[in-house]
Amino acid sequence: xxxxxxxxxxxxxxxxAPSPTGDFHIGNLRTALLAWACARSTxxxxxxxxxxxxxxxxxxxxxxxxxxxAALGIDWDxxxxxxxxxIDRYEEIFTSLxxxxxxxxxxxxxxxxxxxxxxxxRPPGSYPGTCRDLTESEREAGRxxxxxxxxxxxxxxxxxxxxxxxxxxxxxxxxxAIDDLVIRRGDGVFSYNFVSVVDDAEYNVTQIVRGDDLLPxxxxxxxxQDLLGYPNPVYAHMPLILNQAGxxxxxxxxxxTLRQLAELxxxxxxxxxxxxxSLYMGEAGCATAGDVSAAVSVSVSGSGGTSxxxxxxxxxxxxxxxxxxxxxxxxxxxxxxxxKRSGIRDTATFLNVFxxxxxxxxxxxxxxxxxxxxxxxxxxx
Numbered sequence: 103x104x105x106x107x108x109x110x111x112x113x114x115x116x117x118x119a120p121s122p123t124g125d126f127h128i129g130n131l132r133t134a135l136l137a138w139a140c141a142r143s144t145x146x147x148x149x150x151x152x153x154x155x156x157x158x159x160x161x162x163x164x165x166x167x168x169x170x171x172a173a174l175g176i177d178w179d180x181x182x183x184x185x186x187x188x189i190d191r192y193e194e195i196f197t198s199l200x201x202x203x204x205x206x207x208x209x210x211x212x213x214x215x216x217x218x219x220x221x222x223x224r225p226p227g228s229y230p231g232t233c234r235d236l237t238e239s240e241r242e243a244g245r246x247x248x249x250x251x252x253x254x255x256x257x258x259x260x261x262x263x264x265x266x267x268x269x270x271x272x273x274x275x276x277x278x279a280i281d282d283l284v285i286r287r288g289d290g291v292f293s294y295n296f297v298s299v300v301d302d303a304e305y306n307v308t309q310i311v312r313g314d315d316l317l318p319x320x321x322x323x324x325x326x327q328d329l330l331g332y333p334n335p336v337y338a339h340m341p342l343i344l345n346q347a348g349x350x351x352x353x354x355x356x357x358x359t360l361r362q363l364a365e366l367x368x369x370x371x372x373x374x375x376x377x378x379x380s381l382y383m384g385e386a387g388c389a390t391a392g393d394v395s396a397a398v399s400v401s402v403s404g405s406g407g408t409s410x411x412x413x414x415x416x417x418x419x420x421x422x423x424x425x426x427x428x429x430x431x432x433x434x435x436x437x438x439x440x441x442k443r444s445g446i447r448d449t450a451t452f453l454n455v456f457x458x459x460x461x462x463x464x465x466x467x468x469x470x471x472x473x474x475x476x477x478x479x480x481x482x483x
Contacts, residue, residue, distance in 0.1 A: 114308030114335075115179070116141025117149040118171075119298065121156055122164035127358040128468070129313070129343035129351045131174060132377045135449070136340050137311035138176045139456045149305055150178040153298070154186045155291055170360045173370045175449035183305060185297055192292045195300055195330070196285060199259070204329070205285060207255035208233040209244030228281040234260065253288035259326065266321030271338035272461065273314065278321040299323050303332035314339035315350070338458070341465040343380075348467065356470035367476035371447040376480070378452055380466045384444025440466055441482045 118137045120130065141148045150171075152164055168182070199205050210218070210232055218230060233244065248255060263280045270276055284293045302310065317339045324334050343351040351358060357366055360373060368376075378384055446452050472480055 113146075114306045115147040115149040116144075116309040116311060117151055117302070117305070117307045118176075118178075119151040119153050119301075120167050121153045121158075122160060122167055123156055123158040124163055124353065125359040125361065126167055126170050127351060127353050128360075128363075128373070128377070129358075131170065131360065131373065132343065132380065133311070133313055133340060134171055134176055135174065135374075135377055135452065136381075136461075138178075138449070139453050140311045140338060140458060141309060142453055143456055143458070144309065146309055147179040148177070149180070149183070149307060151183045151301055151305070152185065153294070154184055155294075155297065157291075159186075166361075173360065174374055175370075183301065185301065188297075188301070189292075191304075192297055192300060196257075196292065196296075199285065200257070204260055205257045206234060206260055206282075207241060207244065208258045208282075208284070209241075209247055209255050211248075211251075228279045229258070229283070231282060233258070234282060248288070254290065256284050256288045257286040258282040259285050259329075261322075261325060263325055266325055268320060268324060268334075268337060270317065270320075271336055271458070272463065273317065273339055276317060276320070278318050280322045280325045283322050283326070295319060295323055295326065299326045299330070299332065302335060303327065303330070308333070308335045309338070310335050311338045311340065313342050315342060340461070341463060344465045344467045346467060346469055351468065351470075357474045358470060363473065366474055367478070368473075369477075372477040374449065374452060375444050375447045376477075378444040378446035379442055379481075380440040380468075381461055382440070383452070383455055383460075384446045440468075441472075441480060443481050443483055 116137055118134045120126070120134075126134075138148055150168075153159075154164065171178075196205075214232075215229075218232065233241075236244065245255065259282055261280050261282050265277055266280050267275070267277045283295050285296045286292050301307075320337055320339075327334055345351050345355045353359060357363055360370075363373065375384075446455065
């Protein structure tokens, strides 16, 4: 990302868009902090959107999530946007797409979708177009199959592209598949890909910072933006936090939420310092970007090169090598550097020294058991 310190403010907003289905873990909090810093450092506003269409969403989780963000010093402009309050707007755009002939019914069950092979030369999980060109009698048979299941046919977008390209502000060039994405699910709920595209455009979101697990979804979202006449925002996909086994961090891994860590002696200032240290920011003892690259290179050569979090087809930097899991006999690993104090204990200081160009491109592999020992044990200096 190379937009920092421009002479004129960049119009538009960044955003963070959580789903209130549980408490944040430190990976969610790190992504929120990065999204906030990227927006503020480029002169953008910062928008908070609550993606509460999921049936697991609960108001109490929404309140706790917003409290956690505020506790760290992350602020946002204006009131929060709740997707559950915008159903009429989504319905309006959905109806327009339906009348244009862009949508078709899909009768595939979840079990069928899980077992069906993708089309040849397409990545795993992409929709093979099973219901795209059915005859009317075949469609009636599909509707009959779903009767008594409490589900209607899903509505998919008939796309006219096989792949799309972007230049991600963190990961560089990426080319990914575009399939016939779902617009409205069989349970009547509008899809994430649809509503997020509408909300980003209508709330002037010009920068999207999120975890790199969502990179494969970006080409299809950009395709829908183009179809609806919306501008494409800039994207920056950030590496995820992994557990010691190399899997994506989850709450089942142990004490990883703000409240759990508070019970173990971590203050909000400690958490900000932890997150800053995981990004190799701050005072002497935290590595420069060049030091980090060298350390990771040593770690990969010594550990057999575990794969990173950047999934997807093609793309420079997407799927970089393992993130400092061990030292390979020399040097300092990325995980060790993340344990050095950064001296950054509030968001104002974080923003003052924030440089997107120096952010690590590899995931952070965190030792949850060591976190549970508290900040006095975690930090090595």
